[in-house]
Amino acid sequence: MKLKTAHIQNYRSVLDTGIFEVESAKTILVGPNEAGKTAVLQALQQINPPQGVKRLDTLRDYPRAKYNDITTGKVDPKKVPIATVVFTLDDEDVMALPVSMRGVEGYTFTRYMSNNASHNLIGAPALPTVGSIKRDMIRLAAHVDGRTPVADSVVASTAQTDKLNALLKDLSDEDSVSGELSDALKRWVNTLIAHADDSEDTRIDRLQAALSIGADRDLALNTLHDRIPVFVLFSNYFRVRPLIHLGHLADRLQSNTLDDEQYDYGNKCLLQLLGFTARDLSDLGKAPEPPANKPEALKTYRDQLDRRKYQLNSASVQLTNEIRSVWKPSSTRPEADRLRLDVDGQYLKVVVEDELGVEIELDQRSEGFQWLVSFFVVFFAEAADRHENAILLLDEPGMSLHALKQREFRETITKLAAKNQTIYTTHSPFLVGPNELDYVRVVELNDRNIGTKVHTTVTSSDPAALLPLQEALGYDLAQSLFAQRRNLVLEGLTDEWYLEGVAALFADGGGIKLNDKIALVTAGTAGKVVYFATILHAHNLKVAALLDSDSAGDAAAKQDTLIHKLGRKGILRTKDYAPAIAKAEIEDLLRDTLPIIARDQLGWDVVDQATQQASRPLVDIFSNVTGFSKYKLAKAFLRWTRDNHFEVLSELERTAWTKLITDINAALK
Template sequence: MHLVRARVQNYRSIRDTGFFEVEPGKTIMVGPNEAGKSAVLQALQQINPPGGVRKFEVLRDYPRALYNDITTKKVDPATVIVATAAFALDEEDEALIEQEFRGKQYVCYRYIDNSWNHSFADIAIPTFGCLRKDLARLAAHIDERAPATPEGSTPKETATAAVARMTTAWHDSTVLYSKTAEQLREWLDKAITLIDEDDQKEEERLDRLRAAAGYHGRYSAALATIRKRLPVLVLFSNYFRVRPVIHLAHLAQRLATGVLDDEQYDYGNSCLLSLLGFTAQELSDLGRATEPNASNPQELKDYRDQLDKRSYQLNAASVRLTNEIRRVWNPNPERAEADRLRVVADGQYLKVVVEDDLGVEIELDQRSEGFQWLVSFFVVFFAEAADKHENAILLLDEPGLSLHALKQRDFRDTVSRLAEGNQTIYSTHSPFLVGPDELDLVRVVEMNDRKVGTKVHTTVTSTDPAALLPLQEALGYDLAQSLFANQRNLILEGLTDFWYVEATAALLADAGVVRLNDKIALVPANTASKVIYFATILHANGLKVAALLDSDAAGDQAAKQEILVHTLGNKGILRTKDHLIGAVPKAEIEDLLRQTLVRVAKEACGWDIAKEAAAQPDRPLVDILDKVSGFSKYKLAKAYVRWTRDHLASDLTEDERKQWKKLIDAINSALK
């Protein structure tokens, strides 16, 4: 299963983040200092944390401004939900539960008093009100078939009277939970033999009632099954560090007594030992071991086996850590042999040393802060996530702060690779940890008013410019890097145009319909009016340039500018309406995907404009959508990008495929 939606409430600076979507792979949280990013991750971890993680404390974690409600007992901590997480089940999960619960989201709740609850979304357990008529009719049927009471005998209780007695305290809203469901099930079991087996109508009524009475039991069994498969949420903080030298006996004593001199450091050290497959006490005992009796072959063998086991496991862990760190720290193949990490045991000391390309060994703490962080990260991740919990969700709080900017960019690729096996959510201020093609993965965290608290936005929107700064810097850096690096450049009006071209071109290329020249760089200019500036600068540097403009008023104005026409020529100015099969005079790029976007708008965004779009085929799609409450071009484009990840080119209409083939051929021709 994987996390699809989350919400945090009543936790420190957070009153209510609102529900925000979580991507199947990695999700990036950006926002200024004190916005509440760390608090969101800390609260989410409590949905299902690894063992030993600190639990909620009402005094410390409930919003301080509201704490008086707790002390005056206006609010019961047992009713205060802090973290809510909704999971989508995969095929393996659903194969273990009844058909009636498949296709439902599994929702978990963690309360401020650390109690826990779970449910399936959109599931309604039957109530007495739903069964009242069927139950009364079944009882009447039984009474009709009951033999007459012999004269002078005490009349037996009728079925109708028995049902009335059983349901005396029930109301229409009474839910058939364990006790009420069990009472009803027992009565129905007795009623089986009292029903005319040839009466199909009553037999079906009995089956319906028995199914309803057993619903809660099946529901509880399904919940219990899925609960066992719930991913563990592993939070990695910058404060978790592995010490370069660990005194094993002292660490074993601290772990045994629970008296930790530095909990955060000891957590990293404990993870290192877990990764090695030893406890601190076991390694400490091996360090104290004396030579066995030389005359006893078995003692000699056992002693050697112990030492060899320690050596082999230390070596295996060293190799694994070295390989992972090299992928980020030294991605250059020419330096593939540099920076070999070694974990060695020396008596009572466990050492983490780094061997450079000269063969010189130095302790870990003599390397840079960034390198130490990277080593600590992989130690904690492998120990807590990859080995113990294959389906763990990884939460990274400000990863790689001490890494150089370009190392952060390499680490971004590492996170993407980790996210293929472990769903990942991380917070960051760094533009180098947000790729220019990852804006649909971003969640903006902001807190503009402490009375309102932290909010998490699924769309890239914020009233605080500081919250969007990493995104602006990421786009600016990528644009600066690529602006003069490619001989062929297609200038687009904005970011949404960039997404439509990139995503659709990828779909058509995968299907073998048409391929956009890989050497063409897509350059968003932000607005149609700025296309001329980009075109002029790139053309002045001797680069090939073309522009794709919408056929609306802004596009017409840009296309008629004398400088742009002179710079690009008529062939270099591409217009959306020229590639449409239908006639939409003021067509925008969305009209090249008109039918598909109508479906995507309804399914992903809840905007149903099918009738309007069909009735006004010559009206631009965006004009129609502008009348819908909450419409944004960004949200629609983002939904389409997500749609392309799960669909093929064949899912586009035939006209759409023809239109985009025509456009891409024109782009390739203009920039050949």
């Protein structure tokens, strides 16, 4: 089961985020401080929180400005939706459903302010109405009563007809048949089977199938409810102490008087990871060694000590390997070499051992390193327990890490997301990869009267909300601009997405491969292509440019500077690969596929227009669609490429892209 969309309402600063899409692996919530990113995660966790997480509290969680509606009784907390989500179903989910429900397309769940919930099936067979089965029931009753079936308006007075009339008393034809009514009618039909002849078999089968829909729906809902993933929210406040007094911690846990619940949570997870309770380790530290004349007791004692030693060592190795994957010590900048967990009497110690063998307590290391250790301890402990395959909600992960460590930790999140669908918040440009913009959801709070909004598209009226994305792109551009010998300058970001998406399809499917040594440089507009090309050419780098064949692309292609720097061979035009369209843009190289994707994913149906107006640019055709944007279309194409093969492209498209990629490779060979 995968989260598909989410909708947060009536929670703290959030009045209504709007419905936003969630990616199947990782989704990034980007926005400035106080935009409401944390509130979105906290509300989302209430869909199915782990045990021990505080539930919704009207006094604390309902928007303060509207709280008077609660106290005056104007608003019923049981009817106030907080989080509504839609799940897609995997094969295991579908096979767990009754056969009649296996065409279900999804499952939706809503949590309300009073912690009650509702759920529903998407695409399930509709419940029958009284009117839709009434005729069959009347005729079956008449048949069993020994009568010839009569008109619906005639009321039979014999036993089965009377029973049926009693069951349907006070019901209209529009009323749905479900629950107790469905069960009662089904029992009534079953009692008549033995008294009906073979001519009624088809009618009885039809009635039984209709009356089973309600029970099957209920069973499907209960089944999917039990399969909802746990939503685990990781906070920066979870920390592991470098020195834990086991006896004191065991007493606090036993009496439920923790000094600081969030701080001690990390310590509890550390013990969980080790497979011991605080009391077990404490008692083992107090136990005297048995006398030598009791070999069985001595063996048991030694086995306990060895098990403790081996589990501590195993956990130390696991944590060390994971931390090294991000921290990456080097010979020129020695960092933490090894993390070691050890027990000394009543104390559990977490120390860092460097390459010289010097041991340093964890709290003497940097904040970033402490956070990383704590994160992996909590994650491994939780993932190994009830939260395996859960949905991870990470609130500002790695903020105390150095910028370059954040970039490395970004890859760690990607690995986590391969097994656990992950949503994380950030305002750091280093936790957003340049190829991850389609994973980004922009969170903004421009007006308290409107509340927090979440945009599926990379758009915002607040420049601060987009700043991390601008910084991420700027940093990546600065790092890569002069790093590659071969550079292809593109007009816009969507051009890069189309080229990368098709290149990936070809590479996976055995088609021509785009030279992986070619850097794709996005200029932003056709007019800026000449500036990027000039700068790159000045550094003695190989440069080519791909320009659309619209008016802006024509103007750029005719600039003397660009022609002089790149030569005719280095200026590639989309019209050369879609010759039937005079002002072709890169979208026209996918003219057969994009209309289908737009129709199926976005509800923009221009399939017929694209066929009938074969010489008109595809973007012009789409421009008449309400809400059209090139960004949305390109993003939908990227999603499509993840689940499709290059042979799904039409023959004309494969031919055009094969020629384009061949020419790009030749221009930058």
